[in-house]
């Protein structure tokens with residue numbers, strides 16, 4: 001009876017033998033990507049598939065040079081050590097992080113190791129993505145020529161609002177881009193045939209922290225990163241929250257101070273105006289510094305050296321940071337909150353005060369959420385773009 005039901009429900013879901021096989025291949029490779037080398041018996045255990053099915057699937061992955069098999073490092077008991085299925089070192093994706101001033105590009109293999117990475121000056125022309133497309137094409141080709149094989153997929157992180165359905169950058173204000181189809185442009189002008197995904201950098205950073213950083217082993221988390229702007233991402237039950245079009249997660253523009261300062265989005269009193277770089281610099285007595293980025297970097301370095309005035313500026317930010325976090329805690333009930341950018345310094349230097357501010361506003365003393373500094377630093381968007389690329393490869397496997 002159970003067997004019959006299983007079969008009929010599989011057919012009912014459109015799972016003909018071929019699509020069931022692809023589904024199992026994806027599950028196997030996804031496991032190897034997230035959890036690393038695994039023996040065949042181990043794969044049987046985590047997937048619930050039979051030995052012969054695993055043997056068959058591993059055979060296909062071997063023939064496609066996505067995995068290889070090697071002897072286990074230690075022999076347990078007598079007999080032949082089990083073979084361990086390992087991601088193939090030549091199976092990689094390209095992760096690209098487009099920033100206003102820089103472009104980062106690196107290769108990540110199946111298994112999540114960053115094989116190489118470089119960051120170059122972004123030669124962008126405000127309002128015209130063509131120059132960026134040409135530069136990206138050169139960088140991608142150079143990176144591929146250094147490898148033995150073509151990438152499985154490409155993932156691009158951008159500082160803008162991206163339609164997740166087709167990868168259109170609806171708006172990237174700091175680059176003055178509107179309705180740019182970056183992936184399609186790269187395919188059209190450079191002929192890249194591999195899947196190309198484009199997504200918001202903060203959402204991708206959240207994905208990277210979830211899989212490889214401070215959010216590992218946590219399926220529900222909120223990531224917030226503040227620089228000049230404030231970005232974030234929500235991982236809900238292991239999946240990135242996107243909303244209908246992929247615009248979901250713009251937590252920097254939730255209003256935490258109605259009638260407050262004008263935000264670059266056109267609104268007033270957005271969280272970004274209360275906890276971004278300008279707010280922190282104001283608390284440090286620095287209004288309109290000549291170079292905002294340099295002033296922020298100096299201030300955070302001083303805080304790291306325990307400079308009293310810099311620590312005080314971070315402390316003054318805590319009530320505003322807590323206001324937004326309490327809203328996010330109430331809406332999403334995350335297990336962890338991960339703070340990046342200048343908020344990483346808040347978590348590191350004045351974490352106790354931040355915790356106290358959150359608890360005071362929330363009213364519950366023992367709500368189950370912990371606040372952590374981000375672990376992946378500036379590489380998070382690039383790593384997230386690479387993770388997104390792996391997902392897109394797995395979808396079409």
Ligand SMILES: [Zn+2]
Nearest residue numbers: 253263265270
């Ligand atoms: Zn805003």
